[in-house]
Amino acid sequence: MTKIAVLVSGGGTNLQALIDAQNRGELKNGEITAVISSKAGAYALERAQKAGIPGYVVARKEYDSNRAMTQALVARLKELDIGLVVLAGFMHILTEEMVAAYPNAILNVHPALIPSFCGAGYYGLHVHEKALAYGVKVTGATVHFVNEEPDGGPIVLQKAVDILPGDTPEVLQRRVMEQAEWIILPKAVSLFCEGRLSVEGRTVLIQEGEL
Structure with a gap:
């Protein structure tokens, strides 16, 4: 069983999606055993507490x-014997020590189809503002491994989401979360x-089985 730590900074909506999936038995051979926040009082820590998952603050x-x-x-991660680190709205740049300690064992979700609207400065609502300003018809989300380059690691999964007439950044953000x-x-x-x-190299291979 792989021990999973989820790193958060705010409300923890992606953390909740992971907790819900775990409760449905969808995190096969994995268990969230720690939630670590970059600030005290983050609502994500309350989500962890309600789910019976130990919470920590760094x-x-x-x-x-x-x-x-x-x-x-x-x-802290080594102390907790963590095997997979998941960045879920973690708002700080991690330096190379993290990647060295967990090579191809850190996952991040980005609210766009990388390599579009990604990299330094592209986070949160800014991503959706840029997508709307550019006039693209399709956006989405990407899960990728983390390396030293912001949003630059090998891509694991992507899912497209249509942009609709009248979308605001907030409306689009919610749709991308829910649908991707x-x-x-x-x-x-x-x-x-x-x-x-x-x-x-840059390619993530997925062994056959259910997706």
Whole structure:
């Protein structure tokens, strides 16, 4: 059984999607055993508590750099014997110590079809504002492995979502979450825990089975 830690900074909607999938038995061979927040008082910690999952705080403001915070996070993850790290609305850049400690074992969900609308500065509502401003007809979400480049790691799963007339960034954000993020993130986590993912260069290969 792979022990999963979910890293959060805010409300934890993607965390809730993972908790719901776990409760439905959809995280095969995996279990969320820790939720770690970058700030105290994040609502995601309440979600974890309600689900009976231990919550921890590694607060960014307590460290003088992202590197120092990353080193503290790695130490906590190792202490908890974590096998998979999931970034679910974690709002801080992690330095190379994290990737070195968990190569191809950190998953992130991004609210666009990478390589569109991704990289430094593209997070949260900004992604949807940019997609609407550009006038694309289709957006979506991507789950990818994390490497040293923001949103630059090998892609595991993607799901497209149509942009509709009259969409606002907020409306589009909700649709992308409901129709893409909350579906493909639990799937990707389960595939990892089942040992069905392998990485060759930039390509993630998925062993046959149910998706």
